[in-house]
Amino acid sequence: MSTDGDDRLADVLSTVLDRVEPDADERAALDAVADSLLDRAETAVTERHPDADVMLVGSTARDTWISGDRDIDVFVRFPADIDRETLERDGLAVGHETLPDGHEEYAEHPYVTGERDGFAVDVVPCYRLDDATDIRSAVDRTPFHTTYLQERLDPALAAEVRLAKAFLKAIGVYGSDLRTRGFSGYLTELLVLEYGGFRPLLEAAADWHPPIHLDPEAHRAPRETASPSRDPEVDDVDLPFDDPLVAIDPTDPERNVAAVCSAENVARFQHHARALLADPELDHFESTDPAPFTPAELETVLADRATTPVAIRFDAPDLVDDQLYPQLERSRAGLVDALNRRGFDVCRSAAWAAETAVLWVELAIAERPAIERHEGPPVHVREHAEGFFDAYADDPDVYGPFLDGDRYVVEREREYRTAPAFLGSDALFGVRLGAHVETALEDGYDVLQGDDVTELCAEFGVELARYVRPTV
Template identity: 30%
Template sequence: MTQVLDQARKITIPTKQEEEKMKTLSDFLLKLVKDEVTKHSEVVSVELGGSYAKGTWLRGQMDLDIFVKMKKETDEKTFEEIGKKIGFSSMKKFKPYVRYSEHPYVEAEVKGVRVNVVPSYDVEHGNWKSAADRSSFHTRFILETFDQTKKNEVRLLKKFLKGMDIYGAEIAKEGFGGYVAEVLVHHYGSFANVLEAAANFTSGQIIGNPTKKFETDLILIDPIDSNRNLGTAISTQNIGRFMLSARAFLKKPSLVFFTGTKLIPNAKNLKNIIIVKFNYKWRSPDIIWGQAKRGATALSGQLELAGFQILRKSVITDEKSEAAMLFLLRSPVIEKFMVKNGPQIYRRSDSDNFIAANSKNMLTWIDNDGKILSMKEREFYDAKKFLQFLLKKNLSKSGIPSGISLDIKRGFKVIDGSQVTSKSIKKALAELTSTDGLVFSSHK
């Protein structure tokens, strides 16, 4: 393992050139924000946060978080307005746009570096008014408790999580965020120790000292706030991938766990894929991802009610104008006829009601257990045709969020896996139809 980790450090720890670039760029961008801040008396200070400020950022992955701290008396509406105004004004040369967490913040890309200008309140420890208020305390905590060795252990863990495609706390990924990686290393001491622990996680695993009860698959307590569970944002699937990846790496360490592998769609499963594809008017990535995920859940429920069995579902968006909801079905075409189970013949009232409700069915009979059964022809037995009808004729009852209903009204396509041409949808298709050989390793 030592040799593999030495190799991983070479592709994980930033070069001197990258460090110099980030220092120059952070000074420049910090000044742009500070110049704008002078126009607003509500602002107390401006400071760097995130992985760069903590010294846990990855080689080739340069992000910069700039926090605008406002007086705690500032009302929420003013807080959001000033936050956006400062963000847009300071980043105006770099095509800024709004993203959303608990509150809106401004993001831009400057010389290949993603920059976030985030409003927060200047509060005392524990008196949080917004989620972003903890960030400066997180930075201080890491700087006070981590030496350079530990920071590099965090980098190894982040790179591993990226390689396994489970890195990122945003709604698009529902994975392990940067601060989660830092807290795991803080708790277990090293990258290897984190993997040893993850390989043996139990259901409802508790890491840290909670002061209240949480009900999530992984309970990871924020060291600076015992009431906050960092595991809430991590999906069950990603926790599972982390556990299996840890076990596989410990059995047979390899650099490929840090670099990742490219999945290829399994042709055998493509015939069972149904995709609802649509274009949307641009909005914050966090919003469209959330809407698409809720839409996929709604359509999955409708398909199940219609008799189709959903094995897996996924969503994808290019974060510009295209989105899709993908479903892997046991079969996209089911039996033309369905049998409805009725009551026992001894339950007179229920029997009468069942017979009346199914009087027009093609066949009704009593089985050997004394139950009344009735066979009818399904209205839809082809999943593609069902979704086309539902979205075209019955959209209001589909459960699709209102946020994307208008987009779907403007037009959509229902296609199968073999008809995909979009690069982003192909990637989602590969993840949905293929077995990840690294995660599901059979090494003993």
């Protein structure tokens, strides 16, 4: 980048930092609420367990939060010798005493969440352990993350983290939830720490060639014996890290902090890093949702595309996003596979959820012929060839058997000539679907085709606008 470009980038980053740096009033308000919550939690837990303590964690504890963020995370650390049932029972009791108007939520174990003076508050029980490798649930790592970064992030690096978070939010890749599959706050902090600032991170990312392997504490060479798997049915002990971005947790060498990051979001970060370096402008830090599509707009665009849109719409399962979106993705992928195998050639697909959920597919082929080709084995494979020939020799509903080259072939009636016919049949339940999605579909669903898909605009107008006008 030229000197002029350097100056422009510096000016842009200075302006952005002024926007995202919490001011004195914000800091004082957060500190007052956090101190009050910590006092209440400590009193409540030490009455039950004198050896317990409390800890502020997350970006507020590490001073990497962005102006306007209103999250406070209080962790209640119980002695390691109590059982899980006691931790959950007393953890909820402490949570309710700390946050009397809060309500219970459930992750690996229950916690209390609510609001206090305009701040979103989580009061989370965990075990107080000596080593992050001894964790009993994922939340037990969080205090180790906070301590590790508090010891290494000075105010200058904390400001660089704010810039990185603002950028990642603007390009839509900030968040480790399974809907976003992007960069967590902890990962963002580790990346800034690893590269020594936001701009060095951009410059490095612009030249990344995945898979990228980062190991802040040099635990060992690239891993051969640990897995990023988030599938509880997979025994991950003997599987290698195979993610596009690997950042070994400095507090736990068995964990890839970036395991949730999709390849697409790593590529998106690279694209926007290059764009910002090449053309430093404030709009790289700004994002807006497109105007929701109206039925007329969607109808016009789909007519121009001359494809065949089809959608399955059903009541969204009552699940948190981290459970719902993996199931929607599994169902979308299964649907695409089934339609492609039946020759409908899916151009693109998507899944959305609000009050209802939608599996959307856009097809290149609207209708298939009445017959389909079915190949048998080569004639020289005698046993199988004779079996195939005998199975169809006296079938009046097929053309053949006949030879095409050295292979028996028949042409038989196609079961489903259109995608809606397939989707409206019981054959849909032979598709690889998420378990709760399948249950929801069993309770009933609608198949929308052609112009009928414009009914989706009322609930998914923004998603449809993004879909038909895709950007990086």
